[in-house]
Amino acid sequence: MPPTWQQQKPSSRLRAGQFKLPAVKGDKDSAELAIFFFGGTGGGVDANIRRWIGQFQAEGRKMKVLRGESAQGPYLLLDLTGTYNKPIGPPIQRRTKPMKGARMLAVILAVKGKGNYFLKLTGPMKTVTASATTLRQSFGADPKKEKPYGADAKKDKKDGAKKGKKK
DSSP states (O other), rough: OOOSSOOOOOSSTTTEEEEOOOOOOTTTSSSEEEEEEEESSSOOOHHHHHHHHTBBBBBEEEEEEEEEEEESEEEEEEEEEEEEEEEEEEEOOOOEEEEEEEEEEEEEEEETTTTTEEEEEEHHHHHHHHHHHHHHTTOOOOOGOOTTTTHHHHHHHHHHGGGGGOO
């Protein structure tokens, strides 16, 4: 990870790692990268995609789901923009605060012999956009080779990430 991404103590025991990304010019808030690993568990891919989509308000929400191959294994990437219902306080309270102009890049990375890793980058649009390439580079992804999820159902069905789990 770049030195500007400040490693933090995870805010939850469910997180394997957490980073604070400084705001870029034009954004006042920083972004956050949360990394989850459940050792082969974590829920189904489609259920996690639906849950992540539900973290954004329906009005004005835009999204796309892509799949690709990386040096680490196959992955799915959900790219969401709009108003994010940002969690505040302890997760058990399920309180949120609307964050307009937000973006989320959520990745399910199927690492052979280990299981699925979940990377979730959220924050202001400009800051997340400025970090998108670095996020992909962190696990060896090539955006030029990504394809829409579901465009090749046979391929999606075979990919480890298709059967993956999430947080």
